[in-house]
Amino acid sequence: MKRIVFKVGSSVLTETTNIANERMLNLVSLIVEARKKYEVILVSSGAVAAGYTAVQLNRSIPESKKVLASVGQSVLMSSYKNKFDIFDVTISQILLTEEDFDSRVHTEIFQDIIDRTLRNDILPIVNENDISTTPDQLFGDNDQLSAHVAYYTGADMLIILSDIDGYYDSNPKDNPKAQIKKIVTQIKEEELNQEHTPNSKFATGGIVTKLKAAQYIMSKNREMFLCNGFDLTSAREFLIDGVHNKGTLFTSKQEKKEEEKKGKK
Ligand code: ADP
Secondary structure, three states, X not given: OOEEEEEEOHHHXXXXXEXXXXXXXXXXXXXXHHOXXXXXXEEEOOHHHHHHHHOOOOOOXXXXXXXXXXXXXXXXXXXXXXXXXXXXXXXXXXXXXXXXXXXXXXXXXXXXHHHHHHHXXXXXXXXXXXXXXXXXXXXXXXXXXXXXHHHHOOOOEEEEEEOOOOEEOOOOOOOOOOOEEOEEOOOOHHHHOOOOOOOOOOOOOOHHHHHHHHHHHXXXXXXXXXXXXXXXXXXXXXXXXXXXXXXXXXXXXXXXXXXXXXXXX
């Protein structure tokens, strides 16, 4: 069975100062469906934003942000639990830091936990443990964390669910004529060095961290699919029906390179 990692951003999971329950439920039902076909790991952001629903501390102060994350992690997990309970899916919480990828011993510990969790038909929900870490131990955004999780757990594909339909030739929020790229087989240095543009106040990444995640995934011969997390139609079509309508596929596979070339003619 193929293994896939979903990554969902804060913008999808939260709405002003609340958990976006309906969107979360849609995500949960997609994951339930996907689990019939794939082994699924979920990397979920949203702890700080969820914490803010309970207590409005100043998130620009690093220590207060950690308190928000510590409050929010349980808010987030209980929201997931309520919804996965409907489908009888057991979930587990796995908090990682960059250090977990530093040494082979650490990496083996979390690989083993993920493998055992999946073998027992449990859905692992991974987030960055930003509570006890120093800034240099942090990935800082779950895009890159999820790329590492995907690689080290031997996943075939990373699916990033964002507030945007895919990767465009320029920022569609500034340029209404921006064109979506269907297949990307190479990312240029200047694309990786552009300004960070997270779209909501709780988002940390923007498109650059997604491109860095894609670069990492492609260098490891895996694939990444970036698509809309508000409307899950393209994710469902791609994963369940095997049809690529919308969304951007990042891949270094030869046959896809040819498809990309044809698309450009
Ligand atoms: P999330 O919380 O889902 O991780 P982010 O706000 O961090 O989302 O990142 C997605 C945002 O990146 C988009 O909403 C868009 O404003 C911005 N962006 C900048 N350039 C591009 C581009 N070329 N293609 C797509 N999105 C872009």
